[in-house]
Amino acid sequence: MSRHGANPLLPGSGLIAILGAGSLGRLWAGYLPAGKVAFIPRHNATVDAGVESLSYRLQRFDGSALSVTVPWLDSSATPPSVLLVTTKAGDTLDALQSTLPDLPPAMPVVLFQNGMGSQQAVAERWPHQPILAASTTEGANRPEPGRTVHAGKGETWVGPLTDNATSLLSAVVQALTASGLRVHPETNIQQRLWDKLVINAGINAFTALLNCRNGDILTHPFYLEYIGTLCTEIAAVLAAEGGQPLAPEAIRRRIETVARSTSENTSSMLSDRQQGRTTEIDFINGYVARRGRVHGIDVSVNQMLTQRVHQLLPHS
Ligand SMILES: NC(=O)c1ccc[n+]([C@@H]2O[C@H](COP(=O)([O-])OP(=O)(O)OC[C@H]3O[C@@H](n4cnc5c(N)ncnc54)[C@H](OP(=O)(O)O)[C@@H]3O)[C@@H](O)[C@H]2O)c1
Known part of the structure; x- marks a missing residue:
């Protein structure tokens, strides 16, 4: 494939569509080759008459x-x-429900x-569409309207969730590599999603409940009371789900290594x-709790953290 041309292994024109014009969507759109990327408007959104595009400033990681x-x-x-879906986990099914019927059925x-949880729900809802998941350590935010900042340079792993996506994996990775961002194929994406979930489950809820930065949880009595359980x-849910088994102590070491290295x-x-927005707790500790209940495992701390984060915000 030429750097800017259509990939013969992928259907369509070579265009990459992005659903979810937020921080991560704008990051990818800003790095992918101009003319080869487009945002999908919200269903029934009245894109202002005459406004055919979205413009913003992107501060790249190199400072430019x-x-x-x-x-x-x-x-x-x-x-x-290809369609990249960069909506929040809780918005994804609805967003795709109103968008996918207008798009090619063979499009990855x-x-x-x-x-976790939202990706599996999408794969179950559309088993005939090639569905892949990405796990990324890139970081993007929007400190003010009209400005997107590439705040953390990371890597992205992409892997198939449905069988019919397996043969498209290398073509999808190649298409995303045109961004210049680091993208790798990952045949066991479920494991990689679990690896990230384990870390997030041990850090995110504590930071939200204690209103503190990542490193500050480590000495807080509330964290110290519950992290062991x-x-x-x-560990019990991971083992029951058939993932790579990890001892509770190894999980704690992973969580604390990341909390220290991202302490600020x-x-x-x-x-x-x-910012008063809905959190993704239902797809982090809430997912561990749901899977634990399916297997009859005591998940009371995951449930407690999920409930307490819900109580923080009237709409979370
Ligand atoms: N940002 C990061 O650095 C990063 C890194 C790794 C993973 N992620 C994950 O990537 C996902 C997106 O994160 P984000 O930070 O980019 O969130 P975000 O800034 O809130 O962006 C989500 C975007 O989706 C749009 N959206 C919601 N419902 C939609 C619908 N039905 N149709 C079309 N668009 C819709 C939202 O529009 P409105 O603004 O109008 O609501 C918003 O622009 C999350 O799951 C997050 O955990 C993010």
């Missing part, structure tokens, strides 16, 4: 800033080759949501709390 203009997709005119869909619950960071859940 550029103006980005991304058209809104007219799917009847240009069927995309790459889900970027944090946590939390890790025991996660504000977690996405704390940031959601501070």
